Structure formats: structure tokens, C-alpha cells
Amino acid sequence: MNMLNKAISHTLPFIPKPIVGYFARPYIAGERLDDAVATVKRLMKLGACATIDVLGEEVKQEAQVMHAVDIYKQVLRKINQEKLDANISLKPTHMGLKLDKEMCYRNIRTLVEQAKVYHNFVRIDMEDRTTTSDTLDIYLRLREEFDNLGTVLQSYMRRTIDDINHLIPKRPNIRICKGIYIEPHEVAYKDGFIINQNYTYALEKLMLNGCYVGIATHDERLVWEALRLIDKYKVPKTQYEFQMLLGVTTSLRRIIIKAGHKLRVYVTFGTEWAAYSSRRLKENPHIIGHVLKAILKNEKEQ
Numbered sequence: 151m152n153m154l155n156k157a158i159s160h161t162l163p164f165i166p167k168p169i170v171g172y173f174a175r176p177y178i179a180g181e182r183l184d185d186a187v188a189t190v191k192r193l194m195k196l197g198a199c200a201t202i203d204v205l206g207e208e209v210k211q212e213a214q215v216m217h218a219v220d221i222y223k224q225v226l227r228k229i230n231q232e233k234l235d236a237n238i239s240l241k242p243t244h245m246g247l248k249l250d251k252e253m254c255y256r257n258i259r260t261l262v263e264q265a266k267v268y269h270n271f272v273r274i275d276m277e278d279r280t281t282t283s284d285t286l287d288i289y290l291r292l293r294e295e296f297d298n299l300g301t302v303l304q305s306y307m308r309r310t311i312d313d314i315n316h317l318i319p320k321r322p323n324i325r326i327c328k329g330i331y332i333e334p335h336e337v338a339y340k341d342g343f344i345i346n347q348n349y350t351y352a353l354e355k356l357m358l359n360g361c362y363v364g365i366a367t368h369d370e371r372l373v374w375e376a377l378r379l380i381d382k383y384k385v386p387k388t389q390y391e392f393q394m395l396l397g398v399t400t401s402l403r404r405i406i407i408k409a410g411h412k413l414r415v416y417v418t419f420g421t422e423w424a425a426y427s428s429r430r431l432k433e434n435p436h437i438i439g440h441v442l443k444a445i446l447k448n449e450k451e452q
């Protein structure tokens with residue numbers, strides 16, 4: 151599968167949009183907000199809740215940033231109108247981090263403030279290593295003022311445990327994931343065993359310190375570790391949730407919901423799906439292997 155992944159990722163720039171779409175389709179609700187709303191309603195019927203992400207990142211022009219902020223405002227309004235069990239996730243580089251950190255802070259603040267009016271919540275996603283410190287700075291600054299926001303830490307990053315130690319006094323709301331970007335060995339663990347051990351260690355630290363955790367993984371070993379810690383420390387249901395991507399390991403998702411745990415699905419939508427998917431697939435060709443495996447197993451979003 152590895153050779154195939156690499157071959158596909160190298161030829162991606164020349165692959166027609168419909169084929170990229172084939173690999174992207176399981177993960178994306180559609181191009182319009184209404185597509186995301188329909189997907190969230192379907193997920194709610196299955197007992198899940200959602201976080202809605204507007205596709206876009208590494209935005210280069212201020213006008214594009216302001217357009218993204220406007221779309222997120224519409225998403226928050228729609229969630230409120232339609233009484234969806236959903237919050238929002240956003241990427242700092244979509245909010246202008248690479249243009250101007252202060253503008254990015256102001257944009258995220260605007261959305262957190264609007265979300266607060268609707269009793270809703272904003273998750274600041276974590277991007278690659280060039281954004282980690284700025285993202286945590288912005289999160290901590292907003293945390294002084296608001297309680298309806300959280301961020302993400304990646305267990306492949308060597309700095310993550312230090313970051314948790316630094317954040318714990320602020321009672322953060324943290325999604326823990328392995329991390330999707332390809333990072334150099336100097337900053338990130340490469341060994342799957344260590345990444346999983348670090349994930350569990352991070353989870354344990356956060357749970358023991360009363361922080362809310364989003365357990366974002368499709369790795370059944372990590373789901374088991376999380377369940378073990380929840381049981382060991384009698385973590386109340388109000389202090390954690392599982393999180394998965396749309397279209398991924400739907401059978402594991404059903405098992406977790408059936409066992410009575412809260413499960414949130416990450417629902418992305420937007421017109422940027424082709425650029426976004428090409429970049430993601432190119433960055434991390436393992437995704438191609440995952441998709442092919444899911445197709446072979448006939449695993450469908452339902």
C-alpha cells in the first residue's frame with residue numbers, strides 16, 4: 151500500500167478533480183452550509199453531535215479571511231436557528247494567522263463572542279509546528295476572557311507534555327489527537343508506539359487535573375486506553391467526549407455511542423475541498439491507504 155500511496159501523492163497535481171473528489175468525498179459534507187446542516191441532522195439521529203469546520207487554510211489575503219469569518223458567523227447563526235447539537239472548529243491560518251497575528255486574534259475573538267451569545271463553543275484546531283506557539287498564545291489570551299473555547303494538542307509533538315503543564319492552571323478544554331502534518335524528527339516523534347504512549351500520558355494528565363478532553367482518534371488501542379482511564383479515575387461524562395472524522399471508522403463510532411459515551415463528528419464543508427484534499431493527501435499519503443482500506447471493508451457513512 152505504501153508504494154501506491156506515494157505514487158498517487160506524487161502524481162496528485164496532475165490528477166483530475168473528480169478523482170481527488172473520490173478520495174475526498176467520505177470526509178466532506180459538501181460545498182454548501184446546507185450540506186453540513188443536513189449531515190449534522192443525520193448524525194444527530196444516529197446519536198452523535200458535531201463540530202462544523204469551514205474548509206480553508208493558509209489564507210493569503212485579508213478579504214478572504216474576512217469572508218471566512220462571515221461564513222463562520224452564518225454557521226453559528228444556523229446552528230442556533232436549527233437547534234443543531236454542534237459547535238465550530240476553525241484553523242488559525244484561515245483566520246489570518248500568517249498575515250497578522252493580532253488580526254487573527256480579533257477574528258477568533260469575534261467568533262468566540264458570538265458563540266457565547268448562542269451558548270455555543272469554538273475549537274481552535276492545531277496546524278503545523280510554525281503555528282503552535284501563536285495558536286496557544288491566542289488561546290490563552292482568549293481564555294482569560296471566555297470559557298466557551300478550547301484548542302488542540304498533538305501527541306506526536308515533543309513539546310505537548312510541556313504545553314499541557316503550562317496550560318493546566320487555566321483549566322483548558324483540549325482535544326488530543328495524534329497530529330496530521332508531516333513534521334521533522336527534531337520536533338515530533340515518529341514512532342507510532344511513542345506517539346500512542348504520549349497520547350495516553352497527555353490524556354491522563356488532563357483527566358487527573360479536571361480538564362475537559364476531546365478524545366480525537368479512530369485508533370481502537372487509544373479508544374481502549376481512554377476507556378481504561380475513564381474507568382480508573384471515574385471521569386464524569388461531563389468531562390470528556392470522543393471525536394471522529396466524518397466517514398471514518400463508522401463501526402467504532404457506533405460502538406462508542408451504544409456504550410453511552412458522547413461522540414462528536416468533525417464535519418467539514420466548503421468550496422475549497424479540492425485544494426484542501428490535494429494538500430492533505432500530498433502531505434500525508436497514508437490517508438490514501440486508509441481510504442482504500444475503508445472502501446475494501448465497504449465502510450460507509452450512515
Ligand SMILES: Cc1cc2nc3c(=O)[nH]c(=O)nc-3n(C[C@H](O)[C@H](O)[C@H](O)COP(=O)(O)OP(=O)(O)OC[C@H]3O[C@@H](n4cnc5c(N)ncnc54)[C@H](O)[C@@H]3O)c2cc1C
Pocket residue numbers: 274275276277302304327328329330331366367368369370372393394395398399415416437440441443444
Ligand atoms: C475530530 C478530529 C479532529 C482532529 N483535529 C486535528 C487537528 O486539529 N490537528 C491535527 O494535526 N490533526 C487533527 N486530527 C487528525 C489526527 O491528528 C490524526 O491524523 C487522524 O485522526 C488519524 O489518527 P488516528 O488517531 O485516527 O490514528 P491512525 O493510527 O492514523 O488511524 C487509526 C485507524 O483509523 C482509520 N483512519 C484514520 N484516519 C483515517 C482516514 N483519514 N480515512 C480513513 N480511515 C482512517 C484507519 O483504519 C486507521 O488504521 C483530528 C482528528 C479527529 C478525529
